[in-house]
Amino acid sequence: FFSIGGGMGIIYQRALESGTGKWWHDHGGDRSAFSVHDYAAAIVPPLRELDVRILVEPGRFLLGNAGVLLTRVRYIKKTATKKFAIVDAGMNDLIRPALYQSYHEIVPCRASVSDAVEKIDIVGPVCESGDFFALDRGMAELHEGDLLAIMSAGAYGFVMASNYNSRPLPAEVLVRGDKFGLIRKRQTWEDLVRGEI
Template identity: 35%
Template sequence: MLLINSESESEIKIIEKIAKKKNVVVNIGIRLNPNTDANTLKQISTGKKENKFGVDEKTFLKLVSILRTSKNIKLKCLSVHIGSQITDHKPYEKMLKAVDKIINKAKFNFEYIDLGGGMGISYEKNQKKLNYKKYKSAIEKFLRRNNSKLIFEPGRSIIGNTAILISRVIYLKESSKKIFVILDAGMNDMMRPALYGAKHQILPAFKNKKKSKKSYEFVGPICETTDKFLSVSNFNKLKERDLIFISDVGAYGSSLSSNYNIRPKPSEILINKSKVTILKKRQKLEDII
């Protein structure tokens, strides 16, 4: 293990207490809250002062000073993470300036700087993409001033676009203004829309030239108002038993899924060129009861 990233003074005290008891030295990092707005969904913003994550500048400097003389904790890393699904390089630039400022004040040589992740992907058509060249340029300027190794957590940017959720239309229920497309997939299978209000493109498995005159609202079968995925107009006309694809569920799809409402989880299948591998079998009701 490289190190433990700590979120608070209390957490560091517990780590030190355990390390002392076991007579070992533990490498840690301290997570700084840089008070930087990631300009993303408020539910996944983690770097503003009102967010629960990390410690503020005053506390950070205090902890650095205390840990200089600790016999059982070795401070190795300054850690930050300002949010998820970031598609603008400017918040990263502000974050790097905040980190640079705190390093100068701390007068401490951190072996590692963990810049977190949050690099966004395109969930919708024509959605802005992160300018990696400008982010890289800001990082290079930062490294010219700070001789540290960098850690990144790029998860979503690598796997977000690699998966789809296949669902079948159970019912079509028409109201005066729209048609509810009731799917066999629900918020337990894909939580992001219900949890964050996130939007994922939905595609028909088989295209046709007919369009629905009313808008479609794709919903799940769970007894929750938030069990819905997307509202869309001019969608391919669907009929019951048709298949649809919910796009870009590689990040926080399976990992946020649950057996809520005693619903078995779907199977997970990996397709690599012509090779098909079943990663997880579809659950049966008796598996969870």
């Protein structure tokens, strides 16, 4: 076999819009001219004569923008120089920002959002300085109790989640059209200690 690696990537900024063909055409830049067909056309012909099976791992391209991590703002903290929104999700739920400073769009889940933008850190409750989802992010003003959608969490989100700091894993919900259902229950404290002796 011949592995061609991770395949095509995704757009993390403006993830709500970037899933449509029209968005890619209008805003994709150089990437808009690079389709799945073009990708295959560049790779398959040189390998065809080798009589090998071609493997590609299309995870992010298929799943990245399909997953959203929902989290709630528990506290707003202000210092002389910074403002923080402490949310109930942590680096154990989505480690990508802490692990390699990946960008994930964060969208408030409310009907009306202020036009005023402020710089804020979106951080989790884990006792690590690396427990963050966004640093100095320009966002509409947030309030305690706000629900936030951390976008593009479908690839390498739940599969990299852990029980670090004895935190139970979150539930997973599948949304298809206007229907939704629980596909994985939220882990309980009992689940965490079940295998211990």
